[in-house]
Amino acid sequence: MPALAASCPQGIDIYFENVGGKVLDAVLTQVNLNARIPLCGLIYTYNAQExxxxxxxxxxxxxxxxxxxxxxxxxxxxxxxxxxxDISAWIQERKIKYHQEIVTGLENSPTAILKLFDGDKIGKLIVQVSEEP
Structure with a gap:
């Protein structure tokens, strides 16, 4: 993944793993000495048939x-x-960067859920069921 190498020109020290598969493989090519990987999920494997x-x-x-x-x-x-x-402060200080994809409408939730498994999303996937109060 050339984009990963370009985004992390000094390598990767910490990677929070939720995906597995090709994403983990790409990360492993960029890890620095003594990198840390907390393994929280492997969604890539959840619906595997083989x-x-x-x-x-x-x-x-x-x-x-x-x-x-x-x-x-x-x-x-x-x-x-x-x-x-701590995390709220880090977000305010822009020390943490994140991406959200918001799908509007509960009726669109089945399609949104499928995005979790086909890689057709970037960042946190949110289904917005109503306007914010």
Missing amino acids: PVTGPYNFSQILMQRVLLQGFIITDYVQKFDLAFK
Whole structure:
């Protein structure tokens, strides 16, 4: 993925994994020494009809001494308040950048859900069921 290399010209130190498959493989080609990958999901595999291969660049975990560790959000419930405070500040300070795709109307939710599995989205997918109050 040339776009990934262009977006991360100094490599990747931390990557929050939710996808797996080709995305993880691309990230592994860009990881820096001692990179960290919290593994929260592998949506690429959720509806697979056959065994999923890869990652093909798995050797990079060894060569770059990457820490890959499972991450389940409920393990950190006691820290939610602190996280909301810190993350809100980081967003305000523009230290965290994010993308949202908003699909309008509950009637469009089935199509929106399919976007989770076909890669036809960028960032957080939101179904807006009504106008904001």
